[in-house]
Amino acid sequence: MLKTSDYAMILKNALNKQYSIIFGCSCEIKYSGRAESYLPEGDRIIIIKEDGTLLVHQPTGNNPVNYMKQGTEHILSHEKDSVVLKSRSAKEFMEIELKKIHFFNYLKLSDGQSILLKGTEKDMADMIINNPSLVEDGFKPLSMEEHTKYGFIDVFGYDKGKILTVVECKRYTADLAAVTQLRRYVEKIQESKGVKKVRGILAAPKISPNALKMLEDWGFSFKEIKPPKYLEEFDKSQQRLDYFGQK
Amino acid sequence: MLKTSDYAMILKNALNKQYSIIFGCSCEIKYSGRAESYLPEGDRIIIIKEDGTLLVHQPTGNNPVNYMKQGTEHILSHEKDSVVLKSRSAKEFMEIELKKIHFFNYLKLSDGQSILLKGTEKDMADMIINNPSLVEDGFKPLSMEEHTKYGFIDVFGYDKGKILTVVECKRYTADLAAVTQLRRYVEKIQESKGVKKVRGILAAPKISPNALKMLEDWGFSFKEIKPPKYLEEFDKSQQRLDYFGQK
DNA sequence: TCGGATAGGCGCCCA
């Protein structure tokens, strides 16, 4: 069993060689930059990635309690009783005082892969463009070239009465912010096209009551559309009943 | 050096005992739930926390490439050549096929501490309430209790001409969404108080040009205010010139 | 680099 001061030497070396570093420790953390924070002593898991990213994780929860972004420099200051990891980037710094190191690993990681993700808002917009009747009967999206001229609008076209129609997609429950966003786009189109009558449709699997009220107050409408692939594999496995093959 | 199948036994045991688990591996990942994803084989760091949180980190970047939230159950399926970690929560599941385990740690972590954070939007609102002239001369905020009646409005009061005034704080550059948010609050107050003349002020360190235009179109105004503690410690260290004590 | 928008956002508070 190595002592913390022994680990400190290894850590110093690993930092110099830009390894990926993962260790468990008891520590106290100060941060200053975009905000300031203090975290009293406790057990955490710390990851320092090859790109300088530093993550501090507590024993629960998804998010790191403290972190530094890519490009941060790390230097270990090892004096007498104290081992302090000092991290610094353009506008932020952090000090982690390491009281005890529980385990320590460093290694080179090789991963050229990037994740393939389906079911995003973009996928939802593509689905609508390929199958416009999902929005409503007779809806005709503009050509892609025409559409891209209008920037961030998800789907843009004419309804069966040739009225300009802006469709804003949300993959989750549409909220007040989604309605104001749609409202902004409709106003932008009214202005840029010089047309008074522009319809706005919010396409989402659900909408909150307040958002629906505001939507209707503004003369817009809601269309229930689920993002593609949503729970598709999960539903398949549900049919198999026992995903784990036991219980 | 243990083999992956040896690690598999340890992992199985650690999962049963609800340890915190950290290991490096080469793996392939499939996810299905709110969306679907596939990540081909590569080296990653995996953390499984005591609350069921699972994080998969690639060698770069702040965010986990895949994850499962608190409350997820994990079961190791170890058959013939394949070691697969199957994770399942109410509406999502994930399969991590472990091709090779590079290192493995598990332990109990003890951390009852929570982080103390300064410089948030809330701190900014408090600063304004304690020093209302930051917004403008003669501004009088309503009491805290009064303003909580209207829910989420950051700061709410009367200007020197007794006009109701809504102040929305942003700790970062104010954007279009911030303006529409302010607009929503002003309209809410107009309605609930039955007053036509309500002022809106956006308080932030900066504002984007488009947002400023929209703000002014709506008759609102911008006030440059920095969140408290912003870079305070950093500036102090800058005066010391050499934070690392070297270079 | 800045601006605008999404995210499998997360996490917190409150009705």
Added chain:
DNA sequence: TGGGCGCTTATCCGA
């Protein structure tokens, strides 16, 4: 539990 919203949001994408 769901709505509303901040976040040291991070990350992507286009101008």
